[in-house]
Amino acid sequence: MPDPTRPAPDGARLARIQRRFGEFATEYAALPLYSTICRHVALDAETASLLLAARPGQARPVLWLAALHDLVLRNPDLPAAQWYPSVSGASSGSVGDPWLDVRRTALTHADELRHLIATHGTQTNEVNRAVYVAVGLAAATADCNAVPVALVELGASAGLLLGVDRYAVELTSPGRTDHLGDEASPVRCSGEDRADVGAHLAAAGARLPAVRGRVGLDLDPVDLASGDEVRWLEACLWPEVPGRVERFRAACDLLRDDPPTVLRGDMVDDLAHTVRFARTRAGRDAHVVVLSSWAMTYLAPTRRLELAATLDALAGDVSRLSWLTAEPPGCVPGLQEPTVDVEGDTVLGLQRWRKGRALAPAVLGTCHPHGTWIDLLPALPHV
Numbered sequence: 606m607p608d609p610t611r612p613a614p615d616g617a618r619l620a621r622i623q624r625r626f627g628e629f630a631t632e633y634a635a636l637p638l639y640s641t642i643c644r645h646v647a648l649d650a651e652t653a654s655l656l657l658a659a660r661p662g663q664a665r666p667v668l669w670l671a672a673l674h675d676l677v678l679r680n681p682d683l684p685a686a687q688w689y690p691s692v693s694g695a696s697s698g699s700v701g702d703p704w705l706d707v708r709r710t711a712l713t714h715a716d717e718l719r720h721l722i723a724t725h726g727t728q729t730n731e732v733n734r735a736v737y738v739a740v741g742l743a744a745a746t747a748d749c750n751a752v753p754v755a756l757v758e759l760g761a762s763a764g765l766l767l768g769v770d771r772y773a774v775e776l777t778s779p780g781r782t783d784h785l786g787d788e789a790s791p792v793r794c795s796g797e798d799r800a801d802v803g804a805h806l807a808a809a810g811a812r813l814p815a816v817r818g819r820v821g822l823d824l825d826p827v828d829l830a831s832g833d834e835v836r837w838l839e840a841c842l843w844p845e846v847p848g849r850v851e852r853f854r855a856a857c858d859l860l861r862d863d864p865p866t867v868l869r870g871d872m873v874d875d876l877a878h879t880v881r882f883a884r885t886r887a888g889r890d891a892h893v894v895v896l897s898s899w900a901m902t903y904l905a906p907t908r909r910l911e912l913a914a915t916l917d918a919l920a921g922d923v924s925r926l927s928w929l930t931a932e933p934p935g936c937v938p939g940l941q942e943p944t945v946d947v948e949g950d951t952v953l954g955l956q957r958w959r960k961g962r963a964l965a966p967a968v969l970g971t972c973h974p975h976g977t978w979i980d981l982l983p984a985l986p987h988v
């Protein structure tokens with residue numbers, strides 16, 4: 606029964622929300638749990654109306670789904686929880702229709718869900734992106750691999766990508782697998798290597814450099830020591846993608862004892878300060894590698910230009926500076942990007958300054974946004 610003490614919901618807004626659930630169900634039909642839930646919520650005003658609590662611009666089905674995921678992660682005995690592989694540990698959810706359990710759980714805990722929805726936004730930190738970051742880092746450091754690196758990530762979230770060299774990264778192609786990072790690591794990242802870049806890196810003896818300082822910068826950093834913050838980040842993952850939650854948990858566990866520092870701040874305004882901070886950690890002679898992965902896409906075009914100009918100015922004071930970007934096409938000033946549609950929507954770019962001089966920018970290729978496959982030039986610059 607609708608709660609009579611609450612003001613009547615804005616009908617047009619609720620209709621829009623329900624439409625979005627329907628669209629999500631169609632777009633992600635390959636996800637049995639989430640598409641089924643969304644198909645039902647699209648037709649169920651009472652559960653859909655929980656999303657009316659969202660802050661302006663945040664009323665998206667993924668926020669509703671994250672709030673419910675957070676609830677079942679905290680309460681594994683709730684009826685809905687059995688349908689979540691991330692809770693049950695099963696490789697897939699139970700067979701059948703989860704809706705009655707999900708609806709009952711959502712409505713019994715409606716106030717809690719509304720509170721989560723009103724106070725949170727969705728956030729991600731995708732560990733398997735270490736696949737393209739590792740190849741990019743090998744390329745960025747190919748001309749100076751023995752020099753320790755100060756790794757700076759813009760839009761770092763919890764800083765999980767700053768641990769890239771501590772993960773086992775597998776590049777797989779028919780008949781062979783190449784490795785980067787720590788082969789014995791409990792964090793296993795893997796990507797299909799569509800253009801044999803792994804074989805090329807192996808032939809060139811390329812490997813990851815020693816990382817001496819790891820510093821992230823984020824408007825809203827996630828503290829690996831906070832159970833609530835880490836669980837929310839996990840709740841924003843889709844529970845039914847095999848291996849994704851497990852990899853996330855393994856990375857958090859590995860980095861928790863010695864976590865990368867993630868400063869709170871804006872990636873343009875606070876960039877110079879963050880680079881200075883990283884150099885105090887790694888030493889002034891360190892090679893500064895600035896990384897952005899699915900972060901510059903959130904900046905306005907003018908801010909992206911300011912970011913590029915700030916890095917160019919910093920290069921006067923840093924003898925080796927590299928800028929590795931994994932962003933949708935059109936986000937990174939200076940890159941000559943493919944003009945055709947980019948499969949995977951992620952372009953890996955590399956810009957470098959050596960002794961203050963800018964080298965030619967390079968587009969290394971394209972990737973799946975979660976590193977599931979990479980299609981990167983076998984002839985990486987100077988490898």
Ligand SMILES: C[S@@+](CC[C@H](N)C(=O)[O-])C[C@H]1O[C@@H](n2cnc3c(N)ncnc32)[C@H](O)[C@@H]1O
Nearest residue numbers: 730731760762823824825871872898899900903
């Ligand atoms: C999609 S997440 C990507 C996180 C991580 N780089 C990854 O690839 O897994 C984007 C991150 O950028 C951060 N962000 C967005 N705009 C920012 C800004 N202007 N300055 C700093 N961080 C920002 C968000 O808070 C969020 O943590």
